[in-house]
Amino acid sequence: MTTYAPENDAIIEFDRVEKTFPGHRAVENLDFTISRGELVSVVGVTGCGKSTMFNLTLGLFAPTRGTVQVQGHDPYTEFDWFRRKVAVVFQDARLLPWRTALQNVCVGMKFAGIEKERWEPVARDWLERLGLAGRENSYPHQLSGGQRQRVSLARAFAVDPELILCDESFSALDEITAKALRAEFVELVRAGNKTGVVITHNIAEALSLGNRVLVMRPPGHLADDVHLDPDATQEDVDALRQRVLRAMDPGGGDTVVGTPSAKASSA
C-alpha cells in the first residue's frame, strides 16, 4: 500500500543552505520544504535574504553550502530542465514596451519553448481570464499599472508552470487593486493546482494569501514557519501578526503583544 508522505511531494527543498557573496553571508543554514499545492508567503526585514532565496530557487547561482532542489532537480546545474516549470512575477511588470499585451504573453511562451500554434490562443485565454479581454492589442504604456501586472500574471500562467514565484508582485499597486489582484491570483493558483511562493513586506497580505508564512531573519535563516488556519478569527490573525513581527524583529519590544493562536502551529 502506498502511504502518503508530504516530503515525497516536495516542490522546493532547502537543506542547510548557505550563500556567501564576497565578504557577505546572505543566507545561512536555511532549511525548509514547500510541498505541491502550497501557497506560501515569505516575509522578513530588508536584506534578510528573501531575494537570495528566490535566486537560489531559480538557479541563478549555486549555494555555497547545502543543497537546493526544485522538484527533485538542482536548479543551478539543470537550468534547462526548469524552462516551463517555474514562472516569476516581479514587482514591476517587466513587459517589453514595443510589444502589445498579447505579444508580451506570447514572447513568454516562446522563451518557454511552447509550440508556436499554441501561443496566440493560450495567450488570449489567459488575458481574458485576467480581465483584459479587449485590451490584447494595447501597448504597456496604454495600460494602468494594475493592468500591466495582469499581463505579467497572464504571461506567467500561460506557460502552465508547476511553481509560480512572486517577488513583491502586488506591492506597487494601490491597496484596492492589490486586494483584487491578490484574490484572483490565489484563485488561479488553487484552480490550476499550482504551488505559489510570494515575497512580501506586507504582513496583512502574508497572513491573508495562503496556507503558510515563512519568516526570515538576517543573515538569511528561518525565524518562524507559521501555518495558517482558513477558519482563523480576527483575534487569531491579530495574534499571528504579533508572532510574525516578533519573529522578524525579536528586539521589537512593545510591538509584541499577545501569544500565538492555538489555531496556528510551527512546522
Ligand SMILES: Nc1ncnc2c1ncn2[C@@H]1O[C@H](COP(=O)(O)OP(=O)(O)OP(=O)(O)O)[C@@H](O)[C@H]1O
Ligand atoms: N550579488 C550579490 N553580491 C553581494 N551581496 C549581495 C548580493 N545579493 C545580495 N547580497 C546581499 O545579501 C543580503 C541579502 O540580500 P537580499 O536581496 O536577498 O535581501 P532581501 O531580503 O531580498 O532584501 P529586500 O527586502 O530589501 O529586497 C544583503 O545584505 C545584500 O546586500
